[in-house]
Amino acid sequence: MADNRYSVDYARMGTSKCKKCKQGIAKKEARIAKLVSNPFSEEGGDMKQYHHIKCMFEALLRARPTTKKIDDPEDLEGFDLMEDEDKKTIKELIQDLATKTKNKASTPAKKKAAQAKLSPSGQVVSPSKKAPTPTASNSDVPSTSTSVASATTDTKHPDNSFREFRKLCARIADQSAYLAKTKEVETFIKKGSSGDGFEGDTYLLLKLLLPGVVKRVYNINSKQLAKVFSQIFGTNLEEMVTDLDQGDVAETVQKFFVESTVCPPSKKSSLSIHEVDDFLEGMAALTKETEQQRHLTRIAKRCTGNDLKMVVRLIKHDLRINSGAKHILEALDPNAYQAFQASRNLRDVVDRVTKNKEAADGRPGMSKKLSIRATLLTPVLPMLAEACKSVDMAMRKCPNGMYAEIKYDGERVQIHKQGDTFQYFSRSLKPVLPHKVVHIKDYLPKACPHGNSIILDSEILMVDKSGKILPFGSLGKHKRNAFSDANVCLFIFDCLHFNGENLMDRPMKVRRKILEQNLTPVKNHIMLSESKDITVAGDLSSLIMSVIREGLEGLVLKDKMSVYEPGKRHWLKVKKDYLAEGAMADTADLIVLGGYYGTGSKGGIMSTFLMGVHDPSTDRFLTVTKCTGIDDQTLNKLNRDLAMDKISKDYSKVPSWLNISRGLVPDFVVKDPKKAPVWEIMGAEFTSSDNHTAGGISIRFPRVSRFRDDKDWQTANNLDRLKTLYKKSKETSDIPDLISKKTATPTKITAKMHKGKKRVSEDEEDEYEGETDEESEEERSKPSPAKKMKIDNGNGTTSSKGKPACKYGAQCYQTNPQHKATFSHPGDDSGSPSKKVSPSPTKIQATSPAKASSVATTSTAKPSTHSPIKGLANIFSGVSIYMPKTIADYYKLKRYVVAYDGDVLTEFNKANATHFVIDEKAEEQEATPPGKIAVTPAWIWECVKQKKILPAAKFAPK
Numbered sequence: 001m002a003d004n005r006y007s008v009d010y011a012r013m014g015t016s017k018c019k020k021c022k023q024g025i026a027k028k029e030a031r032i033a034k035l036v037s038n039p040f041s042e043e044g045g046d047m048k049q050y051h052h053i054k055c056m057f058e059a060l061l062r063a064r065p066t067t068k069k070i071d072d073p074e075d076l077e078g079f080d081l082m083e084d085e086d087k088k089t090i091k092e093l094i095q096d097l098a099t100k101t102k103n104k105a106s107t108p109a110k111k112k113a114a115q116a117k118l119s120p121s122g123q124v125v126s127p128s129k130k131a132p133t134p135t136a137s138n139s140d141v142p143s144t145s146t147s148v149a150s151a152t153t154d155t156k157h158p159d160n161s162f163r164e165f166r167k168l169c170a171r172i173a174d175q176s177a178y179l180a181k182t183k184e185v186e187t188f189i190k191k192g193s194s195g196d197g198f199e200g201d202t203y204l205l206l207k208l209l210l211p212g213v214v215k216r217v218y219n220i221n222s223k224q225l226a227k228v229f230s231q232i233f234g235t236n237l238e239e240m241v242t243d244l245d246q247g248d249v250a251e252t253v254q255k256f257f258v259e260s261t262v263c264p265p266s267k268k269s270s271l272s273i274h275e276v277d278d279f280l281e282g283m284a285a286l287t288k289e290t291e292q293q294r295h296l297t298r299i300a301k302r303c304t305g306n307d308l309k310m311v312v313r314l315i316k317h318d319l320r321i322n323s324g325a326k327h328i329l330e331a332l333d334p335n336a337y338q339a340f341q342a343s344r345n346l347r348d349v350v351d352r353v354t355k356n357k358e359a360a361d362g363r364p365g366m367s368k369k370l371s372i373r374a375t376l377l378t379p380v381l382p383m384l385a386e387a388c389k390s391v392d393m394a395m396r397k398c399p400n401g402m403y404a405e406i407k408y409d410g411e412r413v414q415i416h417k418q419g420d421t422f423q424y425f426s427r428s429l430k431p432v433l434p435h436k437v438v439h440i441k442d443y444l445p446k447a448c449p450h451g452n453s454i455i456l457d458s459e460i461l462m463v464d465k466s467g468k469i470l471p472f473g474s475l476g477k478h479k480r481n482a483f484s485d486a487n488v489c490l491f492i493f494d495c496l497h498f499n500g501e502n503l504m505d506r507p508m509k510v511r512r513k514i515l516e517q518n519l520t521p522v523k524n525h526i527m528l529s530e531s532k533d534i535t536v537a538g539d540l541s542s543l544i545m546s547v548i549r550e551g552l553e554g555l556v557l558k559d560k561m562s563v564y565e566p567g568k569r570h571w572l573k574v575k576k577d578y579l580a581e582g583a584m585a586d587t588a589d590l591i592v593l594g595g596y597y598g599t600g601s602k603g604g605i606m607s608t609f610l611m612g613v614h615d616p617s618t619d620r621f622l623t624v625t626k627c628t629g630i631d632d633q634t635l636n637k638l639n640r641d642l643a644m645d646k647i648s649k650d651y652s653k654v655p656s657w658l659n660i661s662r663g664l665v666p667d668f669v670v671k672d673p674k675k676a677p678v679w680e681i682m683g684a685e686f687t688s689s690d691n692h693t694a695g696g697i698s699i700r701f702p703r704v705s706r707f708r709d710d711k712d713w714q715t716a717n718n719l720d721r722l723k724t725l726y727k728k729s730k731e732t733s734d735i736p737d738l739i740s741k742k743t744a745t746p747t748k749i750t751a752k753m754h755k756g757k758k759r760v761s762e763d764e765e766d767e768y769e770g771e772t773d774e775e776s777e778e779e780r781s782k783p784s785p786a787k788k789m790k791i792d793n794g795n796g797t798t799s800s801k802g803k804p805a806c807k808y809g810a811q812c813y814q815t816n817p818q819h820k821a822t823f824s825h826p827g828d829d830s831g832s833p834s835k836k837v838s839p840s841p842t843k844i845q846a847t848s849p850a851k852a853s854s855v856a857t858t859s860t861a862k863p864s865t866h867s868p869i870k871g872l873a874n875i876f877s878g879v880s881i882y883m884p885k886t887i888a889d890y891y892k893l894k895r896y897v898v899a900y901d902g903d904v905l906t907e908f909n910k911a912n913a914t915h916f917v918i919d920e921k922a923e924e925q926e927a928t929p930p931g932k933i934a935v936t937p938a939w940i941w942e943c944v945k946q947k948k949i950l951p952a953a954k955f956a957p958k
Contacts, residue, residue, distance in 0.1 A: 006032055006056075007033045008090070009030075009082075010029065010031070011031055014027030014029075020051055022217075032070075033048035033051070076090070157199045158194065159199045159200030160273050161269070164193045165208060166307070169321050173322065181321070181323045181328075184331075185327075185328055185332075201273065210346075213325045216280060219286065220315070223244065229256065230256070232260075232296060233262055235256045240256055246603050248599075250310070250313045263300055265307075266304050332349075332350065336349055341381045342566050343380070344380065344381065352371075372504070372505075373502050374455055374502060376497065377423050382414060383570065384568065386570075386571070388574045391544070392537070397559070402558055403509075403558045404531065405532075405555065407553045409461075410491070422441045437460065437488070439525070444526060446520075447522045447525075448519050450499070451498060454497060455495070455497035456492050459491045459529070461491065464486045465486075467523070470872065487524060489524050489526070492519065492526070492527070504564040504565075508558050508564075509561065540557075544579075547574075548576050575684060577701075587680055587681065588681055589715075589717045590625070591611065591676050591678055592611060593612045593666075593669065594610035594667075594669040614716070615718065615719040616719070620658065621658055623658075625683070626702070627679070643671040646668050648667055677707065678708040678713070680706050680707075681703070681705065684701040695719060695726075696903075697722055872899050875949060876900050877902070879897075880903040881897055881914070887917060893917070913932060915932065915934075915939075916933070917940070935957070936957050
């Protein structure tokens with residue numbers, strides 16, 4: 001076996017992953033490789049296990065004393081080739097490692113009869129020792145103080161037995177009321193299994209009761225578990241997989257375990273919760289199937305049938321007790337759940353509660369109230385927003401006035417800064433991928449030079465050099481390659497902690513003021529989210545309508561006196577699909593193409609359905625979205641009535657009529673798609689998706705609004721109609737005032753608030769330069785010719801019948817009586833085609849910072865053909881391009897076309913293309929079909945450069 005040698009270099013491709021944290025190592029990022037023997041080669045040799053630099057030294061700190069460590073920079077091959085800054089970092093870490101290992105060796109632990117165990121961070125901890133210091137990489141680690149909960153516990157005590165843990169879970173599951181579930185836990189941690197008092201490990205008990213909250217990753221799914229246990233038990237894998245369709249892998253494992261003769265279950269449960277926790281820690285560190293099988297075999301030999309069933313449920317993060325963190329933690333202390341939401345440090349919460357109870361010395365009412373505080377470098381559960389369906393609801397929920405902020409369509413990030421140490425956490429409290437936040441540490445100190453210790457709530461988006469916001473998803477590592485001139489911009493909207501002061505219990509207006517006083521924006525890198533102070537319902541109504549007209553995602557409303565409540569939905573979010581009972585949402589009539597098995601209570605039945613459309617050009621069916629949320633009674637009827645063929649997610653069994661991505665293959669497909677039912681699917685908006693095959697179109701937040709028994713596959717939306725709906729949904733149209741009965745003066749959004757969502761063209765800037773403030777009040781009050789025309793033709797906000805006009809006009813496909821009653825459809829009743837009048841788009845005037853919060857006046861400029869866009873400009877709207885993959889920069893060209901709202905067609909549907917891109921360098925050029933426009937790649941590049949469609953004649957192939 002090779003000696004433990006080490007080397008250091010920079011990642012060349014950005015494809016390697018850290019052996020410790022399992023996260024990717026970004027391209028050109030410094031890394032350390034540990035050279036170990038190669039187990040996959042018969043000839044021996046070495047292989048490299050790459051680590052982030054900090055991860056390598058964290059691993060060495062926990063290594064055995066006999067493990068060779070990095071004692072000097074000369075122990076690292078390639079150290080001399082590193083940058084000076086990285087050399088300095090490595091030297092500091094080597095010195096820090098030497099100091100910590102020296103201190104560790106100078107205070108040897110006394111031998112104890114009790115067995116040592118692993119802490120959540122992976123360090124070996126004796127029961128008599130203090131718990132290790134928390135690290136930023138783990139959100140659930142012990143505090144620096146002695147762990148009161150587990151320092152004196154006896155691991156062999158009945159209260160610490162896994163059998164008692166199982167019995168407690170069964171009692172919790174048997175209770176239907178949540179208060180009764182809490183009472184069961186409270187009784188156990190007070191009286192214990194004997195009734196004379198609890199002598200177990202409170203922290204570990206609660207940790208195991210919350211496997212979905214205090215979460216570990218085990219790198220194994222249900223089918224892999226079935227495969228591994230079939231080999232352990234010596235049973236038939238196909239039989240286990242078939243039984244797995246019932247939806248509960250733990251039940252399947254228990255069933256075949258008790259029948260096994262190769263590995264029979266133990267007759268008596270002898271496991272402790274400490275041994276199970278040690279097993280789970282070890283399981284989380286394994287990634288190879290052979291290692292996982294050996295590890296599971298060891299625990300299975302000590303388990304009864306019920307023991308192994310519960311172990312599998314712990315691995316799946318679901319105990320099936322129908323009880324969340326709130327009901328479990330409130331058994332410990334009334335404020336324990338809120339304290340945990342704020343700190344996400346269960347050990348700290350348990351220790352503080354225990355100390356408070358000890359300080360009270362058993363005297364009723366004397367226990368100190370548990371404080372709710374955030375902990376630096378430990379993620380806080382983010383505050384959320386509930387759907388707001390009307391202005392009245394917003395004014396009722398925010399009686400103190402509100403701040404209205406643009407709902408940015410980016411990725412939420414929580415930033416912790418302590419001195420020069422930065423940590424970034426996602427909405428789900430996981431570390432954010434480094435390539436998304438790598439530059440923030442360079443700009444945040446410039447934007448907030450006085451902030452030594454801060455916790456910020458924010459959103460990250462990609463913006464180009466002009467400040468224009470790029471589409472959602474452009475933060476992805478590969479998609480960023482298409483936007484080489486763009487960078488990550490941080491939009492900060494809240495502050496939870498500032499220089500040692502907890503701000504979570506301070507009003508929103510105070511937190512906002514602290515941000516404004518201490519944050520200086522750095523253009524296109526660090527920005528303070530734009531906020532508008534709203535106190536009048538009319539202003540809010542106008543602002544909402546303006547946001548919808550501009551094609552922005554929506555608004556977030558925050559009461560000015562509200563405090564920051566982790567995990568609570570006390571903010572409000574306004575989106576067009578929430579208003580007027582969904583009357584403004586995007587809908588489509590789609591065909592049921594397949595189904596997926598559910599899990600939990602829906603195990604063994606189809607609960608998720610694959611929806612799609614028919615493509616007339618190929619006579620195949622394409623996927624659009626997956627839908628859930630159907631009630632149990634309807635699900636039972638659908639499972640009974642739908643004619644399905646089971647293919648068990650096997651791609652080789654996908655019928656020829658279905659065009660589907662490998663990752664979306666369902667458990668069932670319909671026998672005959674031309675006899676399949678049609679459902680009306682409603683969603684927040686039409687979106688682009690690489691996973692779905694219907695021209696890359698999908699639906700965001702889909703839900704079934706109704707079953708269309710009056711339609712079949714021929715009258716449902718086909719691919720062409722879906723593309724039309726997608727295109728129309730992205731266009732600006734006159735949105736009816738569904739928010740309030742009174743029509744308020746439209747409120748414009750300042751350039752800051754939606755910079756990038758719509759960009760004023762040069763033509764529009766010229767129009768604004770021609771306007772003056774010298775117009776008389778009478779002239780201002782007169783409607784422009786465009787407005788008169790809209791009123792005359794009924795294409796405006798209201799029709800002659802007083803009903804708002806449907807944005808699809810006479811082309812609307814809806815037959816829903818409620819929709820017909822709500823909207824007018826000009827031109828539909830008479831049968832004559834409706835006259836299309838280009839609506840006067842809402843103009844965005846550039847405002848000075850001093851006027852950023854003021855309300856702009858309505859423009860009376862002549863109508864422009866420029867369409868407001870969402871993110872990037874819709875340069876290639878309505879353009880379908882076919883180009884051979886042999887063409888130079890094919891994938892780069894494709895990304896640009898798709899990003900700018902065009903379609904790139906494949907070989908099998910190129911007949912639908914409007915443009916053919918010809919490869920002039922090819923020896924044999926493909927003939928352009930009649931009626932198609934032939935262009936060279938230069939046409940695409942020039943269109944992107946000038947941000948408009950150019951005449952194709954200049955770019956015709958020679």
